[in-house]
Amino acid sequence: MTPGLGKDLVGLEFLTPEQIRLILDTAEPFKEVSERPIKKVPALRGKTIVNLFFEASTRTRISFEFAEKRLSADTVNVAASGSSVSKGETLVDTAKNLEAMRIDMVVIRHGASGAAQFLGERIRSNVINAGDGKHEHPTQGLLDMLTIRDTLGRIEGVKVCLVGDILHSRVARSNLWGLTKLGAEVAVCGPRTLLPRGIEALGVRVFGRIEEAIDWADVLNVLRLQLERMEKGFIPSLREYYRVFGVTAERLARAPRPLTIMHPGPMNRGVEIDSRVADGPHSVILNQVTNGVAVRMAVLYLLAGGRPELADAAKGTGGAAE
Amino acid sequence: MARAQIKSTTLLDARALARALQRMAVEILELAHGTDGLVLVGIQRRGVELGERLARIIEKEEGVSIPRGAIDITLYRDDLELVGPKPVIGETRLPGDLSGAHVVIVDDVLYTGRTVRAALDELADFGRPRRISLCVLVDRGGRELPIQADIVGKVARVGPGERVDVRIQELDGADEVVVVTSA
Numbered sequence: 439m440t441p442g443l444g445k446d447l448v449g450l451e452f453l454t455p456e457q458i459r460l461i462l463d464t465a466e467p468f469k470e471v472s473e474r475p476i477k478k479v480p481a482l483r484g485k486t487i488v489n490l491f492f493e494a495s496t497r498t499r500i501s502f503e504f505a506e507k508r509l510s511a512d513t514v515n516v517a518a519s520g521s522s523v524s525k526g527e528t529l530v531d532t533a534k535n536l537e538a539m540r541i542d543m544v545v546i547r548h549g550a551s552g553a554a555q556f557l558g559e560r561i562r563s564n565v566i567n568a569g570d571g572k573h574e575h576p577t578q579g580l581l582d583m584l585t586i587r588d589t590l591g592r593i594e595g596v597k598v599c600l601v602g603d604i605l606h607s608r609v610a611r612s613n614l615w616g617l618t619k620l621g622a623e624v625a626v627c628g629p630r631t632l633l634p635r636g637i638e639a640l641g642v643r644v645f646g647r648i649e650e651a652i653d654w655a656d657v658l659n660v661l662r663l664q665l666e667r668m669e670k671g672f673i674p675s676l677r678e679y680y681r682v683f684g685v686t687a688e689r690l691a692r693a694p695r696p697l698t699i700m701h702p703g704p705m706n707r708g709v710e711i712d713s714r715v716a717d718g719p720h721s722v723i724l725n726q727v728t729n730g731v732a733v734r735m736a737v738l739y740l741l742a743g744g745r746p747e748l749a750d751a752a753k754g755t756g757g758a759a760e
Numbered sequence: 761m762a763r764a765q766i767k768s769t770t771l772l773d774a775r776a777l778a779r780a781l782q783r784m785a786v787e788i789l790e791l792a793h794g795t796d797g798l799v800l801v802g803i804q805r806r807g808v809e810l811g812e813r814l815a816r817i818i819e820k821e822e823g824v825s826i827p828r829g830a831i832d833i834t835l836y837r838d839d840l841e842l843v844g845p846k847p848v849i850g851e852t853r854l855p856g857d858l859s860g861a862h863v864v865i866v867d868d869v870l871y872t873g874r875t876v877r878a879a880l881d882e883l884a885d886f887g888r889p890r891r892i893s894l895c896v897l898v899d900r901g902g903r904e905l906p907i908q909a910d911i912v913g914k915v916a917r918v919g920p921g922e923r924v925d926v927r928i929q930e931l932d933g934a935d936e937v938v939v940v941t942s943a
Contacts, residue, residue: 460848467832467849475857476885479835509835739835 443740446558446565449574450615458616462584464736465729471508472731482509482742487543488536491568492518492529495547497703497727498568498578502545505734511742514541529553533561543742546570551608564741572606577737578702579612581730583620585722586657588729589698594621599643599651601685602661602710603632603672609661609702614642627651628683631672648683652693659700660685663710676709686712696720703727767941771898771916771924774935780913781810784895785817787911791893792862795824799858799889803867803879804832804850809930810897811866829854836878858887864911868926870896873907898937900924 443457450458471479487506491499499515506513522532533544543564546554551571558565569575587593598617604610604626617624618641625643626633627650638644645651651658663679673679690697699711699721707713716723772780792798795818802811808830815826832850834840865879876894883892895911900918916939918924923940927933 463848467851470852471835474885475887478885480881481835481840742840 443737445741446554446567447576447737447741448555448558448565448567450576450579450612450619451574453576453616453619455619458580458583458619461580461733461736461740462587464740465580465584465732468508468732468735468739469729471735472504472728477508478510479508480510481739482506482511485509485511485542485742486540487511487513487545487738488541489513489515489545489568490532490536491516491547492553493547493549493569495568497730498547498575501727501730502566502568502577502734504731505738508731509735509738511543511738529557530560533557533563537561537563543738566737566741569608571608572611573608574612574615575608576612576616577730577734578609579616580737581726581733582609582613582659582700582702583616584729584733585700585726586617586622586698588725589722590656593617595623596657597623597625597655598657598659599625599627599645599655600659600661601627601648601651601683602663603667604628604637604661605632605634605672606664606667607661609659613659614640618642625651625654629673629679632667648685648689649692652685652689652697655697656695657698657700658685659702660711661702662704663706665706665709676706680709684708684710684712685715687714687718690715690718690720698722700726765942768925768938769941770936770938772914772937777897777913777935777937780897781813782817784897784911784913785814785821788814788864788893788895789818789822791910792864795822795826797861797890798826799855799861799863800826800828801854801863801865801879801883802828802830803865803875804830804852805931806926806928807865807867809928810868810926814866814895827855831879831882833875833878833882836882838874838878852882854886858883858889861887861889862891862893863889864893864895866895868897869924870894870899870907870909870912871902871924873903873905876907877905897926898924 489499489502503513541563545566545568546557547568548570551573553570554565554567567576583593586596590596600610600613614624625645627645627648668676699715701711701723705711705716800811800815802808811828815828818826831852834849893910896909897913899909899912899915918939925938925940927936929935
């Protein structure tokens with residue numbers, strides 16, 4: 439029996455290793471759909487999906503929108519500015535009003551940790567978390583894992599180091615959950631002020647120096663340093679951050695083996711990553727973007743289709759020849 | 761299925777299946793007036809293996825190479841809501857643009873016709889073939905759509921409570937077609 443995904447995708451913390459593998463395996467055939475002359479299949483025809491983005495996003499929103507359109511769903515984008523949200527409507531009221539227009543799924547990005555789960559518990563539609571505060575960004579975690587699997591052929595036993603602002607990063611959290619569930623070795627590296635206290639207790643290695651991380655890892659997932667962190671005093675200056683933690687070609691040249699370089703974007707070239715590294719032969723940053731569409735198609739497809747309670751009825755009528 | 765009293769009757773054994781494929785290969789050549797523009801496209805899973813075998817027989821007869829492909833029609837089904845937990849989707853790979861080709865769809869069992877309907881929709885997204893024909897190993901009746909095969913290995917009247925299992929060496933370790941009845 440194949441495991442389903444349930445109603446919502448809130449975070450990788452709540453998925454089993456089998457469910458994560460199901461999503462990654464389902465993403466494989468969807469890669470091919472985006473290479474077809476007509477990049478569209480009718481799987482979600484007639485489904486209505488609302489992309490509810492309370493925070494700015496380019497890549498994730500466009501990636502979800504491509505995924506939805508390539509599955510033939512009808513999509514509506516709602517941004518916080520210019521909508522009733524800016525008039526003070528609550529999240530639940532906004533969603534209930536959308537639901538009253540008979541939608542099927544909501545993709546939500548919100549500044550508050552837990553917003554996706556909160557919404558999922560209050561509406562009937564499927565809810566997909568596209569990033570909630572400092573909590574999780576599950577589809578980013580999944581696309582990172584798919585990219586690692588594509589590049590190295592496996593996830594189990596691969597040494598992945600997340601570099602940068604771990605404390606505020608939902609990408610880091612989703613990666614930590616997903617990678618450890620599939621048996622990767624995970625480490626973090628960054629200034630002490632940007633590492634969550636007690637993270638070692640999760641079985642995560644901590645490197646205080648980027649040189650040590652480079653020496654150990656197969657994969658570096660370089661996180662974006664949010665520039666406002668400097669204003670709040672977590673790091674002294676961007677120049678100093680680059681000098682101490684920047685992933686540079688010189689540092690990588692001393693690695694015992696070539697490292698796969700990942701970055702969830704948008705990049706601050708010359709802050710957390712050197713341009714020669716970002717554009718170098720071991721960078722899979724654009725593969726991550728390509729895989730993002732396939733992973734999101736897989737998640738939409740798995741959540742939207744398949745009502746197990748109706749499956750028996752379907753078999754009774756014959757269904758397909760298989 | 762603990763309660764099931766399962767009865768299985770052989771419809772085709774290995775030799776009968778081989779003979780059926782030989783004849784079907786010849787019929788494909790007749791239908792297509794040779795191998796010009798001929799493309800065999802198997803429906804995942806067993807249609808792909810059967811298409812591969814037909815292509816090899818034709819290649820041996822004619823001494824030319826026959827382009828072939830595979831399609832998985834899961835994403836084109838009309839009952840996605842009803843099929844329950846998802847099987848993992850198989851590979852779709854086609855030998856380039858199909859415009860102008862004579863595509864022969866190969867599948868193991870023709871039943872309701874819904875799979876073939878989905879396959880026709882999917883093929884249309886890869887170009888405009890000059891002609892599309894349908895070749896199946898077993899036609900078991902029970903159509904729900906106006907679809908018929910051009911080439912059939914074996915016609916069998918099989919009731920709705922019964923199942924036709926096509927087993928082939930590459931996937932199942934043996935060549936045979938059986939009708940399974942659970943009493």
